[in-house]
Amino acid sequence: MNIPGHLAVGITQHHLLNFPPDDKKLLTVLLVGSLFPDIADKTIGYILKLMPGGRHCAHNIFSLLASTLIITKLVGNLAGYAWFSGYTGHLLVDSDRFMPWFFPLKAYNFPKGRGISFQADSMIKETLLLVLAVIIFYVNYARRIK
Ligand SMILES: [Zn+2]
Numbered sequence: 319m320n321i322p323g324h325l326a327v328g329i330t331q332h333h334l335l336n337f338p339p340d341d342k343k344l345l346t347v348l349l350v351g352s353l354f355p356d357i358a359d360k361t362i363g364y365i366l367k368l369m370p371g372g373r374h375c376a377h378n379i380f381s382l383l384a385s386t387l388i389i390t391k392l393v394g395n396l397a398g399y400a401w402f403s404g405y406t407g408h409l410l411v412d413s414d415r416f417m418p419w420f421f422p423l424k425a426y427n428f429p430k431g432r433g434i435s436f437q438a439d440s441m442i443k444e445t446l447l448l449v450l451a452v453i454i455f456y457v458n459y460a461r462r463i464k
Pocket of ligand 1: 355373377408412
C-alpha cells in the first residue's frame with residue numbers, strides 16, 4: 319500500500335476507534351504512526367541503502383512496541399494509543415506481502431524490494447479511498463460539533 323492508502327486507513331481508524339474528531343494532536347499522532355514504518359524503512363533501505371528492500375527495522379512487532387512506549391512516555395497514554403493504532407494498521411495492511419514480524423530476533427531473507435516507485439492504478443484507487451475517508455471524517459466532525 320502507498321501513502322494515500324495508509325492515510326485512508328489511519329483516518330478510518332480514527333473514526334472507528336472514536337477518537338475525538340476535534341483533537342488534531344491525536345489525529346496527527348495516529349497519521350504519523352500510520353506512515354512511520356515506510357518513512358523509516360524506505361529511507362534506510364532505498365535512500366541510505368543500509369538494508370535491502372523497504373521492510374525491515376520498522377516493519378516488525380518490536381519497533382511497534384518500542385516506539386509506542388516512547389510516544390506514550392513523551393506525549394501521554396492517549397497519544398500512545400493513537401500511535402499504536404496507526405502503526406498497527408500500517409503493519410496489518412502491509413501483511414499481504416513479506417513482513418519481518420520478528421526481526422531482528424528471527425533471521426529473514428529480505429527481498430530486494432521494488433524501490434521507490436508508484437503504480438498509477440494503485441495510486442488512483444488509494445487516492446479515491448483517501449478522499450472518501452476525509453469526507454466521512456468531516457461529515458462525522460460536523461455532526462459531532464452541532
Ligand atoms: Zn509499509
